[in-house]
Amino acid sequence: MAYDVKLPDIGEGVAEGEIVRWLVKVGESVKEDQPLVEVMTDKASVEIPSPRTGSVEAIHVEEGAMVPIGTTLISIAVAGEVAATAAPAPAHAAPAAASATVATPAAVPASGRVEATPAVRALAKELGVALESVRASGAGGRITAEDVNAAATSAAPTLAAAEGPEERVPLRGLRRRIAEHMRHSLSTTAQFTFVAECDFTALVEHRAGLKPQADAAGIKLTYLAYVFRALPSVLAQFPLLNSSLDDTTHEIVLKRYYHLGLATNTDDGLTVPIVRNADSLGLFGIAREIDRLAVAAREHKLKLEELQGGTFTVTSTGTKGGVLATPILHHPQVAILGLHSITQKPAVVRGQIVARDLGNLSLSLDHRVVDGAVGADFLYALIEKLQTPKDWLAAGDLS
Numbered sequence: 001m002a003y004d005v006k007l008p009d010i011g012e013g014v015a016e017g018e019i020v021r022w023l024v025k026v027g028e029s030v031k032e033d034q035p036l037v038e039v040m041t042d043k044a045s046v047e048i049p050s051p052r053t054g055s056v057e058a059i060h061v062e063e064g065a066m067v068p069i070g071t072t073l074i075s076i077a078v079a080g081e082v083a084a085t086a087a088p089a090p091a092h093a094a095p096a097a098a099s100a101t102v103a104t105p106a107a108v109p110a111s112g113r114v115e116a117t118p119a120v121r122a123l124a125k126e127l128g129v130a131l132e133s134v135r136a137s138g139a140g141g142r143i144t145a146e147d148v149n150a151a152a153t154s155a156a157p158t159l160a161a162a163e164g165p166e167e168r169v170p171l172r173g174l175r176r177r178i179a180e181h182m183r184h185s186l187s188t189t190a191q192f193t194f195v196a197e198c199d200f201t202a203l204v205e206h207r208a209g210l211k212p213q214a215d216a217a218g219i220k221l222t223y224l225a226y227v228f229r230a231l232p233s234v235l236a237q238f239p240l241l242n243s244s245l246d247d248t249t250h251e252i253v254l255k256r257y258y259h260l261g262l263a264t265n266t267d268d269g270l271t272v273p274i275v276r277n278a279d280s281l282g283l284f285g286i287a288r289e290i291d292r293l294a295v296a297a298r299e300h301k302l303k304l305e306e307l308q309g310g311t312f313t314v315t316s317t318g319t320k321g322g323v324l325a326t327p328i329l330h331h332p333q334v335a336i337l338g339l340h341s342i343t344q345k346p347a348v349v350r351g352q353i354v355a356r357d358l359g360n361l362s363l364s365l366d367h368r369v370v371d372g373a374v375g376a377d378f379l380y381a382l383i384e385k386l387q388t389p390k391d392w393l394a395a396g397d398l399s
Helices: 118-127 145-155 158-162 173-188 201-216 223-237 283-298 372-387
Strands: 002-006 016-022 035-040 045-049 054-059 066-068 072-077 191-199 243-246 251-254 260-266 269-271 312-316 335-339 343-349 352-366
Touching: 002 054, 016 173, 035 072, 035 173, 118 145, 173 269, 191 372, 201 223, 201 283, 201 352, 201 372, 223 260, 223 283, 223 312, 223 335, 223 372, 260 283, 335 372, 352 372
Parallel strands: 260 312, 312 335
Antiparallel strands: 002 072, 016 035, 016 066, 035 045, 054 072, 191 352, 243 251, 260 269, 335 352, 343 352
16 A cells, blocks of 8 residues: 655745756665655755655655645555555665666546646746657656757757757756846845955965865865954954844844855755854864855755854855955845955065965855945954964964
8 A cells, every 4th residue: 555755844934845856766666765856955966765665656756846745745555554644754864776667658648638736837838848748757757858859959940950959958956046046145135246356475474384284184274264263253343244134123133143145056056065163163163164054065065054154154255266256145144255266466565566475355245234334444454464474374273
């Protein structure tokens, strides 16, 4: 008999999830705790495990669909047991497995009723495809977006081909969430960016002096670690930048803790794990945590709590640092700092032209909360610390 597996309550504030990809197909045998499907929420990517050992009887939701908590996703046939509905399986943040075919191709049901979601019907209308003529590959004879795109491609006139090949890539998973967050951030905040130059020469020398000790301890000591170590004390001086705006109550929420977001590029797109309580960590401790989170993000091993509760975000453009950028706020935060390329350039020091390690910092702010003068004062205070690391980084401040 069949057990229905529903989308569980994944975590704080999550009301729905996107079916990114199925990891099993109809008719396939599955074991208890085997991952069935990858689901993306606005918090994290998680895998839903099977609550029973059996075989896949039916898949009820196609890839790309957004479904609310409690929706039946899949039915597992378990021999010798009476029909029942499985309690929502716990979700575990885990690396995404290889994608699998949803179901073997099947014809449209004999009743003549076309099985397709509203989104697929809209796509068919846009592409001029008659659903009755499309060969379905979805569960239960359901037509998927891929089926419609394939039909449109095969039926395209010669003129279209002559205009050049095109490929439609579904906006799914992390990339879809990034698009939604960026659009929401820009539409709900009054964003502006302030840029200033920082002389990193003393910091570069300080890092070079510590590098042998860091290497011996297996620590990847980066410039980013210095920025994260300097930020909490400067944010304490300018608390508006470590806040959020509650649009419902029209209140500025000042955060007395420092959970710093680390914008990290992955194969799937940008994700922002959190260095929690950054003010409690020394330089080496922060360097370890930055490296651990960056690796976990790229390997899809971040836990849900490692993506929640950020108060301020830092983004680094890495080896392709560029001159400057205008980072987009990680809503509901009101500030984000961009670290760009640090290179040797000529500079005037005490009337002499000398080579210095210079780089720009870009600070984007929500003008509803932070005025330009306050943002400038904050950035110059941060720059002052970065330009004089020996003044505030004692030998005992490394752990």
